[in-house]
Amino acid sequence: MATGSNEPKSRYLRYLELITGSLEDKRRYWQYKARIKQLPENYRTAVEALERYLMHFGPADGAGAMTMYEDLAELFEQSAADGTPIRDLFGEDPVEFVETFMANYPLGQYRTRERNRFTSAVARAAGEDTGRQDRTD
Structure with a gap:
């Protein structure tokens, strides 16, 4: 089913990707999962918890999310190799860590922008001068 880099995708593969999403992103996801499976148990547990959080609150698109997950795998692989303690990775506030990571x-930048827009809108509604003109479109 794989096609060469210069070979056009068959109609079947184009249709399949339309329905299921990018096959390349799926391949990258399963490679990521295989990398995580190789981590020591405590690192794997931490990554799986972080992954669960990201599934709910992180980027939803395939390519952007996969880049983030691959970077996450690299971070934990390197940390495991260096013997970095889990708490040293996350710090005292794991949510702050993951929000900064995203x-x-x-x-993730979109979420930050929307949080700022929301906070500013509430301040304007409360009659506070924010000194900013946020667009709502």
Whole structure:
């Protein structure tokens, strides 16, 4: 089913990807899962918890999310190799860690922008001068 880089995709593969999403993203996801499976148990437990959080609150698109997950795998592989304790990775506030991690990716920046827009709108509604003109479109 794989096609060469210069070979056009068959009608079947184009239709399949239309229905199921990018086959390349799916391949990347399963490679990521295989990498995570190789981590020591405590690192794997931490990554799986982080992954669960990201599934609910992180980027939803395939390519952007996969880049983030691959970077996550690399971070934990390197940390495991260096013997970095889990708490040293996450710090005292794991949510702050994951929110900062997500902000490094385009859809994470979208969330930050929307949080700022929301906060500013509430301040305006409360009659507070925010000094900003946020667009609501």
